[in-house]
Amino acid sequence: MIAGVGIDLCRISRMLRAVRSRHFVERVFRPEEIAYADSKGSERARAASCASAFAAREAFSKASGVPLARVALGNGFCLVREGGAPRIALSPEVEASFLPGRSKRVWVSLSHDGDYAAAVVVIETQPF
Secondary structure (H helix, E strand, O other): OEEEEEEEEEEHHHHHHHOOOHHHHHHHOOHHHHHHHHOOOOHHHHHHHHHHHHHHHHHHHHHHOOOHHHHHOOOOEEEEOOOOOOEEEEOHHHHHHOOOOOOEEEEEEEEEEOOEEEEEEEEEEOOO
């Protein structure tokens, strides 16, 4: 059963300015996400990667009802991109904070084109 859907856009040019601040990058993104973005080569490709990761945070927050501050800052959320489809890794604390006691699966899809990165998150639960 679908328990939540969220979508978000993030402007890549805005993220391009933001990621020039190492403080911002290290405050918002996990080391794995930073390494992935850094591997992209160009400054614009790095910003596009960060923009899609940020859009995923916002989309997850909308789908789950977990406040963005808990998702965007700290170690509760990580967008993992290991060969193939991206996935969201959550800390046990964030995992327990929405739909407690329910078996759930989180799906994410990312895209970027021109100056925009987009993310869609779907939260699926299993009936008891």
